[in-house]
Every structure is written in C-alpha cells, then in structure tokens.
Amino acid sequence: xxxxxxxxxxxxxxxxxxxxxxxxxxxxxxxxxxxxxxxxxxxxxxxxxxxxxxxxxxxxxxxxxxxxxxxxxxxxxxxxxxxxxxxxxxxxxxxxxxxxxxxxxxxxxxxxxxxx
Numbered sequence: 001x002x003x004x005x006x007x008x009x010x011x012x013x014x015x016x017x018x019x020x021x022x023x024x025x026x027x028x029x030x031x032x033x034x035x036x037x038x039x040x041x042x043x044x045x046x047x048x049x050x051x052x053x054x055x056x057x058x059x060x061x062x063x064x065x066x067x068x069x070x071x072x073x074x075x076x077x078x079x080x081x082x083x084x085x086x087x088x089x090x091x092x093x094x095x096x097x098x099x100x101x102x103x104x105x106x107x108x109x110x111x112x113x114x115x116x
Contacts, residue, residue: 018059022048025057025086025116043067053078057086062093068101072108082112089115 026033031050038049045060045067056071075083085105092098098115105113 018046018048021059021088021116022057025055026050029055029084031055042070047071047074049074049078053080053083055084055086058091059086059088061088061091063087063091063097063101065097065100065104068104072105072110075108075110083110084112084114085110086114086116091115 022037023033026035031054035051035054040047040049043064043066045058045063048057048059049055050057053074056074058067058071071085074080087101092101102113
C-alpha cells in the first residue's frame, strides 16, 4: 500500500528525461515537432524556449522565485504576444512558491501557466 501512495505523489515516471516530457508537452499542445527549440540555463535551471517564445517549459527541480522572474522576462526578450509556461508540478518547493510563481508570471501578462 505504501508504494502505491508514493507513486501517486509523483505523476511522472522515473525513467522519463526532460526531453521526453518536452516532446510529450509539444504533442499535447498540438505543436509541430519541427518548431525551433532553444535550451537555456537561467539561474541554474534548464529552460526550453519553443517557437521563439510561444511556449516555455521548465522541468527542473527546486525552481526559485528568481528563476520564475527570469522566465517571465523572456516574454519581453522574445517580444512574444502570447506565451505559455509549463512547469513540472513537483518542481516547486511548496505551495507558496508555486502560488507566487503564478502571480509573477501573471504580472508579465502570462496567463496560461500549467503544471504537469
């Protein structure tokens, strides 16, 4: 019983790489797999910028508020009208950091933020 409860906490299989998750996200959004994908390191975390800022994914652990602010600034850097941001749900230290992250992104005009 204990193992099944722990499995329910982590919704991503252990053998999945960040690249596996990235392509799964692209498919779920119906995006073309040939879109340009840039890999950036921001405040020590890996971020993928897809389609010149149309989608940004961060699937690393221990996301900080500073990293979220840097991700939000990508909207300005790419002059993207619409930007979606996808995080791994388990990436946030706690619910407070997650809530603050959503609010910071909203301040930059990023309304579509999803956790997988």
